[in-house]
Amino acid sequence: MNDLDVTGQIPEFIGNWTxxxxxxxxxxxxxxxxxxSFSNLTSLTELLLGDISNGGSSLEFIKDMKSLSTLVLRNNNLTGTIPSNFGEYSNLQELDVSYNDLSGSLPSWVSLPNLDLNMKKTEDEEELKSVGHDKDTQMCMKRNRIIPQLK
Structure with a gap:
């Protein structure tokens, strides 16, 4: 459903297309x-949602989508934290959660060929150094702002 002239709210029934x-x-x-209802779409291998106004959702709906190889959720006003269970997404090759309102710790296991975080907040600079340590990873984190962790 790219570049269609449709308006209104995202239909709930799409979540029934399991x-x-x-x-x-x-x-x-x-x-x-x-x-x-998008949490029912556990057979997805590619999920690309972009430029959804009033997105205002958390990433909770993707927690069981472990077959994903491509996850692009760019510019959807998503809130909350990056799920810690991304390590269970063994097929994931591309992750783009840029231009949302996400924060939290970045898992040290992240080593993907294509990674675009551009998160507003992350806990510390050391975490960023461990992300994408694979020499073949293309990474974009130009919008990141380091937030010191309170102890």
Missing amino acids: KLTILKIQGTAWRGPIPS
Whole structure:
């Protein structure tokens, strides 16, 4: 559903398409929040949601999407923290959660060919050094602002 002239809220019924393997919603005038029913889409291998106005959702809906190889959630006004269970996404090759309102610790296991975080906040600079330590990782973190961890 790229570049379609559709408006309104993202339909909840899309979450009923449980055999769907690829979902791309970008360049539409749909607005969020992202329906909680999207958590039913556990067969997805590619999820690309971009430029959803009023996204205002957390990343909770992706917690069981462990078949994903591509996860692009760019510019959706997502809030909350990066899930700690991303280590269970063994097929994940591309992760782009840029231009959202995400924060939290970055898992040290992150080593993907394509990684675009551009998070507003992360806990400390040492975490950033351990992210994407694989020499083949392409990384973009230009918007990151280091927030000192309170102890």
